[in-house]
Amino acid sequence: MNIYQAVTMNENDKVAVALKNIEKNSTVELMHKNGKIKVVLLDDIDFGHKFSIVPIKKGEKILKYGEVIGAATRDIGVGEHVHVHNLEGTRGRGDQVG
Incomplete structure (x- = not known):
C-alpha cells in the first residue's frame, strides 16, 4: 500500500498540499x-x-483545489514552498479578479 504525503484535487492545480x-x-x-x-x-x-x-512564473495565477489563490510575486521552481514570501493573495481585492 502506497501512503501519499501530499495531495492535489484538480488537474489544473499548480501546488500540492502536504499531508x-x-x-x-x-x-x-x-x-x-x-x-x-x-x-x-x-x-x-x-x-x-x-x-x-510545476514551474510558476512571476505574476502567474496559482491554483489550489482548482481555485485561484493568488499570484506569484517571483518565479517559483518545482518543489519550492509556496506561501506569503512568494504568493500575493488576490481574493477579496477589487483591483484583482481571480
Missing part, C-alpha cells in the same frame, strides 16, 4: 492529471502547507 511535515530534499510522489508524479522538495514543508508541482 504531514516533509523534509527538504525528500521525493514526494502524488497523483496529478490522471497519473503519478514525483517532486523533490527544495524546502521543508509543514503539514497543510503548499509546494509547487
